[in-house]
Amino acid sequence: xxxxxxxxxxxxxxxxxxxxxxxxxxxxxxxxFWYRQTMxxxxxxxxxxxxNVPIDDSGMPExxxxxxxxxxxxxxxxxxxxxxxxxxxxxxxxxxxRGNTDTQYFGPGTRLTVL
Amino acid sequence: AQSVTxxxxxxxxxxxxxxxxxxxxxxxxxPYLFWYVxxxxxxxxxxxxxxxxxxxxxxxxxxxxxxxxxxxxFNLRKPSVHWSDxxxxxxxxxxxxxxxxxxxxxxxxxxxxxxP
Numbered sequence: 095x096x097x098x099x100x101x102x103x104x105x106x107x108x109x110x111x112x113x114x115x116x117x118x119x120x121x122x123x124x125x126x127f128w129y130r131q132t133m134x135x136x137x138x139x140x141x142x143x144x145x146n147v148p149i150d151d152s153g154m155p156e157x158x159x160x161x162x163x164x165x166x167x168x169x170x171x172x173x174x175x176x177x178x179x180x181x182x183x184x185x186x187x188x189x190x191x192r193g194n195t196d197t198q199y200f201g202p203g204t205r206l207t208v209l
Numbered sequence: 210a211q212s213v214t215x216x217x218x219x220x221x222x223x224x225x226x227x228x229x230x231x232x233x234x235x236x237x238x239x240p241y242l243f244w245y246v247x248x249x250x251x252x253x254x255x256x257x258x259x260x261x262x263x264x265x266x267x268x269x270x271x272x273x274x275x276x277x278x279x280x281x282x283f284n285l286r287k288p289s290v291h292w293s294d295x296x297x298x299x300x301x302x303x304x305x306x307x308x309x310x311x312x313x314x315x316x317x318x319x320x321x322x323x324x325p
Contacts, residue, residue: 098252127312137253137299137315150312185252192260195241195303198313200252 096120098201100186106207112174115204118167119188125196128161128171129185131203137185143169176208211236213302215316222290223324230285230319232300241303242283243313244274248296256298259283270294295323 099118107113119126127142141151143163151161158177163169173180183203189196212235222228234240241260245253257268264276274285283300297320301313 136317139312142312187253192241195260195313197243197255197258199255200245202252 098186098188098199100201100204102204103202104205106209107176108209109177110175112172113176113206115171115184117169117186117201119169120199121167123188123190125189125191126163126169127187127189127198129187130182131185132182178208181206181208211302211314213300213314213316215300215319217319219320219322221322221324224292225289228287228290230298232283232285232316233281234283234302235281236302242276243301244268244285245299245301246296247299253299290323292323292325295321
């Protein structure tokens with residue numbers, strides 16, 4: 095079975111440029127999560143969706159970040175304009191619900207470097 | 210509020226030795242608990258999870274974890290460590306209710322090094 099698919103795997107861009115990260119969740123999963131991981135701050139939840147609807151975006155650092163989930167099989171995380179402090183590994187995870195909790199399955203991540 | 214504490218930032222064990230990674234949680238009800246492993250340059254892989262029932266949970270790669278409600282702990286164990294187990298390990302608890310449904314609260318992680 096295909097797991098969570100993220101693209102690109104690596105992205106190098108210059109400050110001020112727009113960056114779009116993509117995620118294809120596991121088929122049948124109803125929840126999707128975007129995380130950011132850095133050495134300093136560890137793993138941070140940015141936003142998560144349930145049935146394509148954003149549920150909690152309190153982790154989105156600022157207005158430069160936006161996320162969409164136009165359908166059950168695709169999501170994007172956009173940074174515009176990008177800054178060097180956005181350099182991190184961005185993970186997407188999709189979840190299958192039991193009770194009030196999702197078991198989350200992570201993608202391989204996108205390593206973003208902003209110069 | 211829910212929280213997860215992994216007291217050990219870094220642990221080194223010899224290959225073949227036993228391993229126990231500690232995890233303590235704070236949660237007001239019966240928690241849903243998880244252990245994930247992250248190898249260098251990789252995403253997080255689910256090792257095991259506890260939802261209910263038997264408090265000793267078996268996972269992949271020979272790992273197990275025991276839920277102890279009285280100690281608010283969910284420690285991860287392996288009887289004999291292999292060099293390929295060197296990675297970072299994350300404990301997580303289901304955030305539970307309302308707008309946080311579905312979300313997980315992660316600990317800061319424990320990095321495991323394995324000596325030959």
